[in-house]
Every structure is written in structure tokens, then in C-alpha cells.
Amino acid sequence: MLKLIVPVLLVVLIAACVSQTPDNAQQNQTSVTPPAGWQELPPQPPATGLKEFSVIIGHTFYSPSTFTVNKGDTVRFLANAAKGTGTESGLNHNHGMTIDAYGVNQAVAVEDVNNPVVIEFVADRAGEFTIYCKTCLDGPFGTNHPAIQAKLIVNG
Numbered sequence: 629m630l631k632l633i634v635p636v637l638l639v640v641l642i643a644a645c646v647s648q649t650p651d652n653a654q655q656n657q658t659s660v661t662p663p664a665g666w667q668e669l670p671p672q673p674p675a676t677g678l679k680e681f682s683v684i685i686g687h688t689f690y691s692p693s694t695f696t697v698n699k700g701d702t703v704r705f706l707a708n709a710a711k712g713t714g715t716e717s718g719l720n721h722n723h724g725m726t727i728d729a730y731g732v733n734q735a736v737a738v739e740d741v742n743n744p745v746v747i748e749f750v751a752d753r754a755g756e757f758t759i760y761c762k763t764c765l766d767g768p769f770g771t772n773h774p775a776i777q778a779k780l781i782v783n784g
Contacts, residue, residue, distance in 0.1 A: 677697075677698065677701045677702070678701065678702045678704060679695075679697040679698075679701045679702070679703050679704070679751075680704040680705075680706065681695055681703075681704070681705050681706065682706045682708075682744070683705050683706065683707045683708070683725070684707075684708055684709075684710050685707060685708070685709050685710060685723040685724070685725065685736055685761065685776065686709075686710040686723075686776075687710070687723075687774060687776075688774040688775075688776060689776060690725075690759065690776060690777070690778035692778070693777075693778045693779065694778065694779045694781065695759075695778065695779070695780050695781065696781045696783065697751050697780070697781070697782055697783070698751070698782070698783050699751055699752065699753065699754045699782055699783065699784050700750070700751065700752065701750070701751050701782075702748060702749070702750050702751075703748065703749055703750070703751050703780075704746060704747070704748045705725060705746070705747040705748070706744035706745075706746060707725055707734070707736045707744055707745045707746075707747055708736065708738070708740060708744050708745070709722070709723045709736050709737060709738060710723075722735040722736065722737045722763050722767065723735070723736050723737075723761050723763055723764060723776065724736050724761050724762060724763030724764070725747055725759055725761070726759065726760050726761065726762035726763070727749075727757050727758070727759050727780060728757075728758075729753065729755075729757045730749045730751070730757070731749075732747060732749055733762050733763075734747045735763045736763075751780075751782045753782065754782045754783060754784030755782055755784075756779055756780070756781050756782075757779070757780040757781075757782070758777055758778075758779065758780075759777065759778040759779065759780055760775070760776060760777050760778075761773070761776040764776060
């Protein structure tokens with residue numbers, strides 16, 4: 629007898645669970661009204677990467693001289709002037725990094741790998757961009773200063 633009751637009981641339980649249709653399920657849900665003035669936040673862009681580069685700026689060079697990132701990446705330069713090329717050399721002269729397309733123009737006065745100048749921005753447009761030293765051009769050497777250039781490549 630018990631062998632007959634258990635299967636019948638299982639059939640009844642399964643039928644009860646299946647009998648609730650999606651329409652019935654929606655009727656059982658309560659609706660929540662957001663408070664007045666509430667606004668839904670716009671969808672957030674996907675998280676992008678952080679690309680960090682240690683950079684040494686010399687009297688005639690950037691090392692490295694090419695930086696490659698993806699559109700949307702946060703770019704962080706940890707920049708130092710090469711020893712003997714900044715104000716500590718007695719020349720009253722700083723080096724720096726300028727990227728016109730991103731509004732970056734930062735002087736880098738000292739060489740201290742433990743305390744670099746941090747330059748950070750979001751690479752929000754694709755292309756190749758020149759990095760140069762506007763600080764040098766504005767300094768005592770002006771346009772007679774050797775050109776210091778590097779390249780930022782932002783892949784779309």
C-alpha cells in the first residue's frame with residue numbers, strides 16, 4: 629500500500645508546482661514605485677584597463693618613446709627627469725610631457741624613482757598623438773632646445 633501512496637503523492641506535488649503559470653506568478657509579485665524625483669542611472673560603460681608606464685625624460689629623449697593603449701583606457705605616466713637634466717643641474721630648466729589632444733602639459737622637475745610625477749588621463753579618442761616637451765620650449769632654451777618627442781598610440 630505504501631508503494632502506491634508514495635508515487636501518487638509525488639504526482640500530486642508535481643502537479644501543484646506545475647499548475648502555477650507565469651501569469652499567476654506575476655500576479656503574486658508586488659510592484660514597487662520609486663520615490664518622487666528618483667532617476668534611473670544611465671548604463672555604465674564597461675570597465676577599461678589602467679595602463680601605467682614609467683617614463684624617464686632626458687635632454688633629448690623620452691624612454692620609452694612609444695606608448696600603446698586602447699581607447700577608453702586610463703593612462704598613467706610615472707615620470708622622472710633624467711639625472712642632471714632638470715633644475716638640480718643649475719640650468720633653471722625643467723622637462724615635461726605635453727599631449728595637446730588630451731590637455732596634458734606637466735613639468736617634471738626631478739629624478740626620484742620613489743616619488744615620480746603622476747600624469748593621468750583617459751584615452752577617449754583613437755589615433756596617434758605626439759608627446760613633446762612644451763616646458764622645454766617655454767624654458768630658457770626656447771626653440772633652440774633639442775626636440776624631445778614620443779608617440780602615444782590609442783587603438784580604437
